[in-house]
Amino acid sequence: MSKVTSISVCAGAGCVSAGSMAVSAALKDAIATRKLNVRVVETGCLGPCVGGPVVLCQPDGILYQKLAVADVAEVVEKTVMRGEVVERLAWKRAGTEAPTPLCADDPFFNRQVKIALRNCGVVDPLSIDDYIAHGGYEALNKALGMGPDAVIAEVKNSGLRGRGGAGFPTGLKWEFCRKAKGDVKFVLCNGDEGDPGAFMDRSLLEGDPHSIIEAMIIAGFAIGGSQGYLYVRAEYPLAVERLGIAIGQARKQGFLGPNILGKGLNFDLEIRMGSGAFVCGEETALMTSIEGKRGEPRPRPPFPAHSGLWGKPSLLNNVETYANIPAILNKGAAWYASHGTAKSKGTKVFALAGSIRNTGLVEVPIGMPLGDIIYELGGGVPNGKRFKAAQLGGPSGGCIPRQHLDVPVDYESLSELGAIMGSGGLIVMDEDTCMVDMARFFLDFVQDESCGKCPPCRIGTKRMLEIVTRICEGKGVEGDIERLEELGKQIRETSLCGLGQTAPNPVLSTIRHFRSEYEAHIREKRCPAGVCAGLVRAPCQSACPANVDVPGFIALVGQKKIAEALRLHRERNPFAAVCARVCFHTCEDKCRRSMVDDAVSIRGVKRYMADEEVTTQLPEVRPNDTNASRKVAIVGAGPAGMACAYFLARLGYKPQILEGESRPGGMPVQTIPAYRLPREILSQEVRMIERMGVNIETNQRLGRDFSLDDLRNRGFEAVFLGVGAPIGTRLGVPGEETPGVDDAMRFLREYNIRGSAPVGKDVVVVGGGNAAIDTARTAIRLGAKTVTVLYRRTRDEMPAYAEEIEESEHEGVVIKVLTAPLEIVAKDGKVGGVRCQLMTLGDFDRSGRRRPKAASEAPFVVPCDQVITAIGQTLDSKTLLGALPVAVGKDGFIIADKVTGRTSVDWLYCGGDASSGPSSVVEAVAAGERAAVAIDAQLTGAEHAFWRADVACNVPFNPDDEPSHVARAKMQLLAVDRRCGNFREVEQPWTESVALAESGRCLRCDYRETTCFK
């Protein structure tokens, strides 16, 4: 390690508010007391705002974060005096939490190209001498020697485009202004950065004010202007202060004022403070504001280049645009143009904000894929959440969803997707963001910020806001989306200025990319992200596809009212015991307790509740003779069909279920191994449904034993198809026909239904989902010596539950990630191995994940005598549907209405895997319930789903009490050596005290003063 020569302390507004000035003082003090020859410089923004206060030790570039005054002595003694890194304080690379003290080792730093920000974090913004020492004002000197036309030519050739957002070629703008007639011309700088989440300009003004001043002098020289105005919002006091100091210094040193550098140029600058009206970022409004009037735009033409400030030709550029100018003149247009893309040259600064690990400031070459900015530099989305969208360009911009993460960030590509480059605000949103709510927020912002001059912006955005608000409150009506689109389009076309023309963008862009989310709010009265208060009673309940009253049953368990809790659960989901074992608990992902420590173990409490069930608890059933006489057939006795039957039975129907296999239960009985779901558990809940008057006939396979037409002929008024997706997808590699290759569906069904399945000695399972893990663990239990799971992506991306993967490894399963099968290698006419290719991650694909691509390593063979593929499931719709004209999607699944489950044939309903593709038990239950409600509504002409009404939970709750401090309880597992050779249930029961403590962790988000008593 080299000897530390200087220490940069970030004095950007973010770090200052985190306490960097005190750290700086302490550093200076510590260094002075120890009489060390190290310079401490308070610089502009270093970039990684998330770690503020940050301190950079040069020349090696050792970065310390979240430094407190108390840490200073240690840093000085260890790093400065002894050349050691203090790992505890070192910058941590996002996601890995590994200390990465050297900036050069972290993509957040090493993938940046700093041109505009070249001096930020390097020079002392309060010292013109420091600026000059770093090459400052050389560009001005050079420009004065070149002459105005050559300067403009250089800017034009550089390809620099306006960094305020619109991307107009800067050189061309300068040329227009130079050619404009007029004896007085003005040079203006737009520092009215108003987008929520954007702080590029502020950081530049704070961190490198002289580069902006220098660029404006050059611009004045180029266009023939002698007066400039820096328009900076009053909310940026630090920027205004530092700019003011810099202007004073520049004037004192002869860079501003008459006869600059003795070359006859006269130019001076003044700061004008704006009062923070977003519209003043619009050029004509900005100029009106400088003139001292209400900041409002005016029609163009005349364009500012001809008639701008006080009617004189005026050149207006954004702060960042100016920041590039000295670098372009110093290093040449060709050098600048070597960065970026064909149409968008150079670099762009982005302010990373929102749900991203490395919030802060980055500068990257234009054209870098969005995914790289978010994942490589930004470190991805924190807290295990899934990336949902990035909002670029603030309220005037648009969002880019997961499927376009590979978009190169340049002006044209972004606008094709309905977003804009904007000034560089980049707000990352994760799965917990409701896009309708987000659109409402931005619309509210522009509505507030509208100057009120033209009706489309003044009234139109208000009307849009009213519609969006209504949707968020659950009062949306059919046609609202179309109304928003139409109104948005009209506002875009008719508004006076850019603010109005772009005001509908957040709505139009979210409708474009997240239409289904709007539809969920309007049609299903559901906020998928669990955000909109009018639609979300509690986030867990909202996240549950079946809308189970989670806080309710958790609270009842806490009161030891197990029977009541079970009845409450079965109001919406009959399979309390099944789901207690197999549910993938989306409820826990949304649990607000995770903001305190960890989510409540909802599935754990449910498991306890189910374990404690003595006599089967059924909720209300309303007998109805008329309904009982109505004939409804249900094909498939899986969770979807059973749930449909269950809810129909609660309304007094006596539906008939036809099941193809010999045992009812569907996928849970056929493919979920008994160590996860003991057979008896499922049988109990199946029997419960049968006892409600549901008749199940087994060994009745649709397409073999009967057809849908037969059912009609037998007098069934409505039919529900819950046939699942029972066929394994083929791998599509050579050698797949070799004996010893099987698919997981067949393998698991074989074992679970018929009791035995052939298992090899060395088994390879291909796939990364739950079926793959179930297969691997079943194979282990059936005596396989080795089981290897091949998955072509990374472990993070495996769809199987993390805990299942982990337990499979404990049982001896080997997981090989980034490995793709190329060919099944035969040996003696049977499977001898799988030729594999190591993969590496490439571009982002439509799923928002990085697409695996072949790595450079040569293929290799994994020897084995059995290959089981578990890469997907489908169904044979042709055989099932026969000649009936039912609409089927491109993916082979049956198209059914999201709200009613009705197919294109009006008496035929469908739900579960057969229409949604392979999904969960609880999704299937929800689909069955929806179809039951719709079938009843079709047969009776009215909706009778009495269980859908929210019932206030009458368990006492005092919101003022401190939340319990108990940590999340873990599931108890059977020891590995006691489970590997058998199918005994792995997860073990909780004791009462654990369950009660866990239920006490619930924050009771369902609590409303009117519905709960203290």
Place this chain on the structure above:
Amino acid sequence: MPKLTIDSTSVEVPEGTSILDAARKAGIRIPSLCHLKGVQTIGACRVCLVEVEGARTLAASCAMPVADGMTVRTTTAKVRQARKTVVELLLSDHGGDCQTCVRSGDCELQSVARDLGITQVRYEGDRHCRLVDTSTPALDRDSSKCIMCRRCITVCNEVQATRALWAQDRGFQSVAAPAFGKSLAEVACVQCGQCAAVCPTAAITEKDHITPVWAALADPTKHVIVQTAPAIRAGLGECFGLPGGTLVTGKMVAALHRIGFNGVFDTNVTADLTILEEGTELLMRLKKALVDKQPVALPQYTSCCPGWIKFAEYYHPDTLPNLSTAKSPQQMFGALAKTYYAAKIGKKPEDLYVVSVMPCTAKKFEAQRPEMNSSGVQDVDAVLTTRELGRMITQAGIDFLALPDEQMDQPLGISSGAADIFANTGGVMEAALRTVWCVVTGTPFPFEKMHVAPIAGLEGVKEVSFTIPTAVPDWKFLEGVTVKVAVAHGLANADRLIRKIKAGEASYHFIEVMACPGGCIGGGGQPRFTDNEVREARMQAIFAEDEGKQMRMSHESPIVAQLYSEFLGKPLGEKSHHLLHTHYAARPVL
């Protein structure tokens, strides 16, 4: 000259012409709600949108200059839909009680909506907050009807320099109103009513005096008389579909008789009287300056315009000594009606109810100034604008166009042509000059048709000077003196002129100021819509009325002579001083 195609028509117009004007030339009428030719071109209302080939968005035709080779489309589906949406949005935020609105049938928003074929408003929702301001005697504001076209703001600030109305708040709540949530009465509003005259809807209207007038007419204890200002006769016809500048003096008198006024008189009578009082005052000031060599406030400013008076009280209090102390003709009439005339018919002042019909809203304010009660009670009880009189005639069921011509009643019904031209900018000055010239020189007024051309017309500030060749003995000191006079109309013009004078860049003896552009014929109470074409036509009508009279000079009026001999004594005499003169006081600007 750029040549362009609008729809299918080829048009050639001068450089700088807007698409809107070029279209008009091509016979295409593009609707607009905010545009005010020559006054406001801000492209705010978005109703005049057109498609310009090659442009990214639709263009506001009022603000977009033509370019050679331009192709413009004004009736495409896109344009019609855009205009419709914009107007629907305006309607969705409009306190729409069309049936009972005072502007129904005379509302630009209503007619634009009708012209665009809007039969339903697809976007409903909140309305911006409603503020009703009835604080001033002249103007009422109802912000719920404001469509933020900003005509009032521009007129108030740029034409009148009054600075009472501004755009307030932002976004949906933005509204044209005085600053800081003040009422109009609390700010420096001169009540000229130009805002009401340009308002496309009923967001700003004159204060209703129709109701009290009908009540007085129905009151058997009241003797109700009416005076009509000279500008009314050139404007009233427009309320009944006649072209601007149609003289309807006789029909107006007939209508007033039919409405039931006990006496129909002419404000012209006291206009003539004003000339004598104000002219004498000027001569006295000149004498004091030139003969007595005493300090005296010169130039003298006219004082017939209440908007101007209030403006001076707010913004130029140091010029108040320069203002003629003569009351305006309306107030002279009121004072004489409740003294001289009341005595003549044997009534007490309080039993007389004096109504005036004025082209002006500020007259409503002037009538209730506390000092305007020389008769012991308020001299003028109610002031109807021309528009209000039009509405009263309609309410009375009178078929105005079918009326015969009738004569004003006596004794206050005969006047000179000089009184008529009070209605025009430059008219008071010309009337004064006619009399002063004759009195001073004893020779006929030497201008063609007796008009002083340099101070007629719509130029904002006009001036003329002439040397007095000979003078009668009383005024001998004026012989050889070059008299310099100026005329300003539109308060912003007046403001500029006064600043110039204060800066020593100009000097005059006598200055006429009229608050409204064009003078009273363009007053804030005149029928809508008043543009320069209409102003010009009304001015010509007034000149025609003047020229049609035998008696062209105020001092020739027998009524004036009778008033002095029977009642007043002499100009600037004690009785005149009491009844016909007033005083002014500075007013704080917020």
